Amino acid sequence: MERLIAQPGTGAGGVAEAMAAAAAEIDGVLQNLLPEPSGPERRLAEAMRYAVLAPGKRFRPVLSLATAELFAVPRRSALRVAVAVELAHAYSLVHDDLPCMDDDEMRRGQPTLHKKYDEATAVLAGDALLPLAFEIIAHPETHPDAEVRLELMRALAEAAGPRGMVGGQMIDLLVEHKPADIGTITRMQQLKTGALIAFACEAGAVLGRAPNTARQALRAYARDLGLAFQIVDDLLDVEGSEEATGKRVGKDAGLGKATFVALLGVDRARTQATMLADQALAHLDIFAERAAFLRRLARFVVQRSH
Amino acid sequence: MERLIAQPGTGAGGVAEAMAAAAAEIDGVLQNLLPEPSGPERRLAEAMRYAVLAPGKRFRPVLSLATAELFAVPRRSALRVAVAVELAHAYSLVHDDLPCMDDDEMRRGQPTLHKKYDEATAVLAGDALLPLAFEIIAHPETHPDAEVRLELMRALAEAAGPRGMVGGQMIDLLVEHKPADIGTITRMQQLKTGALIAFACEAGAVLGRAPNTARQALRAYARDLGLAFQIVDDLLDVEGSEEATGKRVGKDAGLGKATFVALLGVDRARTQATMLADQALAHLDIFAERAAFLRRLARFVVQRSH
Numbered sequence: 001m002e003r004l005i006a007q008p009g010t011g012a013g014g015v016a017e018a019m020a021a022a023a024a025e026i027d028g029v030l031q032n033l034l035p036e037p038s039g040p041e042r043r044l045a046e047a048m049r050y051a052v053l054a055p056g057k058r059f060r061p062v063l064s065l066a067t068a069e070l071f072a073v074p075r076r077s078a079l080r081v082a083v084a085v086e087l088a089h090a091y092s093l094v095h096d097d098l099p100c101m102d103d104d105e106m107r108r109g110q111p112t113l114h115k116k117y118d119e120a121t122a123v124l125a126g127d128a129l130l131p132l133a134f135e136i137i138a139h140p141e142t143h144p145d146a147e148v149r150l151e152l153m154r155a156l157a158e159a160a161g162p163r164g165m166v167g168g169q170m171i172d173l174l175v176e177h178k179p180a181d182i183g184t185i186t187r188m189q190q191l192k193t194g195a196l197i198a199f200a201c202e203a204g205a206v207l208g209r210a211p212n213t214a215r216q217a218l219r220a221y222a223r224d225l226g227l228a229f230q231i232v233d234d235l236l237d238v239e240g241s242e243e244a245t246g247k248r249v250g251k252d253a254g255l256g257k258a259t260f261v262a263l264l265g266v267d268r269a270r271t272q273a274t275m276l277a278d279q280a281l282a283h284l285d286i287f288a289e290r291a292a293f294l295r296r297l298a299r300f301v302v303q304r305s306h
Numbered sequence: 307m308e309r310l311i312a313q314p315g316t317g318a319g320g321v322a323e324a325m326a327a328a329a330a331e332i333d334g335v336l337q338n339l340l341p342e343p344s345g346p347e348r349r350l351a352e353a354m355r356y357a358v359l360a361p362g363k364r365f366r367p368v369l370s371l372a373t374a375e376l377f378a379v380p381r382r383s384a385l386r387v388a389v390a391v392e393l394a395h396a397y398s399l400v401h402d403d404l405p406c407m408d409d410d411e412m413r414r415g416q417p418t419l420h421k422k423y424d425e426a427t428a429v430l431a432g433d434a435l436l437p438l439a440f441e442i443i444a445h446p447e448t449h450p451d452a453e454v455r456l457e458l459m460r461a462l463a464e465a466a467g468p469r470g471m472v473g474g475q476m477i478d479l480l481v482e483h484k485p486a487d488i489g490t491i492t493r494m495q496q497l498k499t500g501a502l503i504a505f506a507c508e509a510g511a512v513l514g515r516a517p518n519t520a521r522q523a524l525r526a527y528a529r530d531l532g533l534a535f536q537i538v539d540d541l542l543d544v545e546g547s548e549e550a551t552g553k554r555v556g557k558d559a560g561l562g563k564a565t566f567v568a569l570l571g572v573d574r575a576r577t578q579a580t581m582l583a584d585q586a587l588a589h590l591d592i593f594a595e596r597a598a599f600l601r602r603l604a605r606f607v608v609q610r611s612h
Contacts, residue, residue, distance in 0.1 A: 035468050040490050041497070044468055044476040095433060100425035119406035120479050123429065124472050127401060127436075131467030134440060138460035146453045153459050154444035161437030162341050162350055166430050170350040173426050184346050191347070 003075075004066045004293045015300040018293065022065050023058035026086060029079045033136055047117050047125035048132075052090045054108040055246075057306075059229070061086045063200040066293050067218055071208020080142045081152060081207060084133040085200045088156065091129035092165050092196070094122055101173065102251075109246035130160060143207060151206050159195040168192025180258035189230045189260075190223070197226035217283045221294065224280035229301050231273040234259040236306065238266060244306040277302045309381075310372045310599045321606040324599065328371050329364035332392060335385045339442055353423050353431035354438075358396045360414040361552075363612075365535070367392045369506040372599050373524055377514020386448045387458060387513060390439040391506045394462065397435035398471050398502070400428050407479065408557075415552035436466060449513060457512055465501040474498025486564040495536045495566075496529070503532035523589045527600065530586035535607050537579040540565040542612065544572060550612040583608045 004018055030052055037045040061082030068078035097104040097112040099119060104112050114122035136142065137152050158164055168191030175184060201222035205215040236245055237252050238261050252259045261269045277298045284291040310324055336358055343351040367388030374384035403410040403418040405425060410418050420428035442448065443458050464470055474497030481490065507528035511521040542551055543558050544567050558565045567575045583604045590597040 039473075040480060040486075040493065041468070041473040041476040043480065044473055048468065095429060098426075098429065100429060120404075121476070123401060123404065123406060124476050124479075127432075128468040128472040130433075130436065131463040131470075131472070134459060134463035135467060138456060138463060146456045150444060150452045150456045150459070153440060153456070157437040157440035157444060161441060162347070162354065162434040164437075166434040166437070167345075167347040167350055170347040170427070170430050173430075174346060174349065180346075187346065 002069050002072075004062070005069045005290060015293075015296045019057065019059075019062050019297075019300075022062045023056070025079065026058050026061045026065075026082055027053065029083045030086065033080075033083055034132075043117070043121060044124055044128060047113060047121045048128055050110075050116060051094050051113045051122075051125055052087060052129065054110050056086075056108050058082075058086060059301075060089050060197060060200040062297070063197065063222070064203045066297065067201050067204025068207050069293075070204060070214075070287055070290055071210050073204060073207040076141065077143055077207050078204065080136055080139070081203045082200075084136045084152075084156065085196065085203065087129045087133040087136070088160055088165075088196060091126045091133075092160075092169070094126040094129070096169060098122060101169070104248060104251075106242065106247050148206060148209065152203060155199050155202065155206070159199040164191055164195035165193075168195070175258045176255055182260075182263050185258055185260060185263060186227070189227060193230050194223060194226040197229070198222040201225075213286065217286055220283040221280045221298075224276045224283070225298050225301060228273045228276035228280065228298070231260045231269050231276070232302055232304060234261040235266065235269055235273070236304075237261070240305065246306065273302045308375050308378075310368070311375045311596060321599075321602045325363065325365075325368050325603075325606075328368045329362070331385065332364050332367045332371075332388055333359065335389045336392065339386075339389055339438075341438075349423070349427060350430055350434060353419060353427045354434055356422060357400050357419045357428075357431055358393060358435065360416050362392075362414050364388075364392060365607075366395050366503060366506040369503065369528070369603070370509045372603065373507050373510025374513050375599075376510060376520075376593055376596055377516050379510060379513040382447070383449055383513050384510065386442055386445070387509045388506075390442045390458075390462065391502065391509065393435045393439040393442070394466055394471075394502060397432045397439075398466075398475070400432040400435070402475060404428060407475070410554060410557075412548065412553050454512060454515065458509060461505050461508065461512070465505040470497055470501035471499075474501070481564045482561055488566075488569050491564055491566060491569060492533070495533060499536050500529060500532035503535070504528040507531075519592065523592055526589040527586045527604075530582045530589070531604050531607060534579045534582035534586065534604070537566045537575050537582070538608055538610060540567040541572065541575055541579070542610075543567070546611065552612065579608045 004022060034049050034052060035045040064082040064085050065078050093107060094113050096102050097107055098114055105115050113125060134153055137149055143149050168188050171188035172192055198219050201218045202215055205218050237249050240249050242249050264272060280298045281295050284294055310328060340355050340358060341351040370388040370391050371384050399413060400419050402408050403413055404420055411421050412418065419431060440459055443455055449455050474494050477494035478498055504525050507524045508521055511524050543555050546555050548555050570578060586604045587601050590600055
């Protein structure tokens with residue numbers, strides 16, 4: 001059960017390998033839980049599968065698996081929540097890529113959904129992915145206790161809603177048109193990417209009915225890690241290649257968009273990301289050796305090239 | 307508590323009056339539960355309020371209030387679920403009206419959301435309304451029993467997802483481009499509008515922990531009523547005025563779209579709607595006199611002019 005905690009080695013290579021193995025497990029469950037194309041609406045299921053099953057790091061669901069391992073949550077439960085997290089993430093990518101939003105043509109190394117299908121299908125596939133995430137969590141196989149499932153659904157609804165992902169994307173669109181300060185950018189990222197990352201980490205603790213101190217520690221870890229992750233994303237938009245990232249690069253600067261890198265410069269942004277990752281580690285002390293993988297993951301996040 | 311059941315009179319006028327009173331109650335709760343505009347993302351909350359608070363019949367949430375009255379559910383509980391139903395409905399209207407979907411300019415007598423704001427804001431406001439519906443149901447104020455709240459969330463997720471509203475809208479878009487038979491149109495409507503109407507009716511029974519026979523009767527009532535409602539919608543698109551309906555009329559024929567009216571003709575469509583309403587009534591026998599309002603509502607639906 002403790003496949004990530006038990007993962008040997010300390011280098012970035014070891015983390016990448018463990019993440020790839022966990023991603024393969026997650027993809028297997030996604031395959032099973034995504035609807036099969038059938039009936040006159042089959043195009044919808046096809047589009048959902050295209051968007052979700054494209055190769056990805058599965059960073060968020062891996063966080064759920066890793067935090068669930070801390071509390072000896074059965075793998076089957078953890079995987080269902082991990083998959084729900086990935087569905088919510090995939091939905092946000094599909095909508096963020098739309099022509100009326102960020103107008104992106106490449107994602108995860110393949111044409112974005114509206115390019116491959118069409119805009120209407122992309123809106124609908126996104127619209128279908130989030131309720132599917134809720135359905136998966138609501139099912140008794142996720143956890144025998146209804147209170148636990150309900151708490152997960154409530155937290156996911158908050159992370160996905162106006163005080164989470166959607167609110168963050170709204171700010172993101174608005175800062176394209178007017179200058180923004182570091183406070184606005186931080187709030188934007190905390191809502192847009194931070195809220196779901198925090199949910200992904202806390203979910204393991206909820207499934208394991210962990211004490212509040214553990215939950216708060218994981219939320220704090222997620223908050224710092226999420227910001228570090230986002231700063232590195234901004235850096236990769238400046239310094240990365242389309243080949244490595246699987247999406248268009250250089251677009252933020254092209255839009256004159258306020259990002260951490262635009263506001264801080266490359267060097268200070270990199271320092272800030274490293275500092276945030278260190279800060280993330282500090283929250284894990286209460287888990288002692290059991291959090292070794294989460295520590296390595298935090299370092300991996302700031303060193304990643306895609 | 308039994309404001310709808312106790313509503314006097316039998317004519318359509320009485321139903322319209324009772325619905326208006328219930329709609330005012332629902333609107334009051336919507337006002338309170340929609341987020342207040344604040345922070346850099348305030349535009350999102352403004353857009354959500356614009357879309358949801360526009361005057362509407364509140365047909366779906368009234369169904370939730372009326373079915374909840376059958377089982378003596380506290381008004382406060384019933385209103386929270388009714389509001390969640392209306393949010394889910396408003397979200398679907400905002401997305402269906404988008405340029406890449408039905409490309410509508412008027413809704414509920416005012417410019418559609420993407421016309422008033424912009425397309426990106428309309429996508430996001432829609433995206434924010436559904437999670438808000440889930441948050442409202444998940445809150446303990448909706449019902450003291452977590453199992454009940456969870457069951458409502460699970461049913462709403464199903465009604466909103468690929469085997470519900472979104473699947474139906476996918477079929478709707480596809481039948482614009484190729485001929486469809488009555489079976490396809492029926493399936494489209496059962497998913498697109500029927501699933502949420504069924505949820506709205508069943509929700510009262512779930513809140514009241516009604517026996518399965520009662521739940522099944524209400525689902526059957528909802529299924530027939532939902533189709534009758536939709537056929538009348540199609541008829542109003544042919545025979546109604548923009549002034550009365552608050553939206554563009556004649557658009558289905560303009561698109562050469564397969565609808566009940568296109569396939570059956572006006573007269574047979576009207577007969578079919580009346581027959582479905584009668585069929586809906588038959589399912590209410592087990593509730594005897596207590597279902598008088600639901601019966602009047604079914605008749606009202608087929609006689610309505612908007």
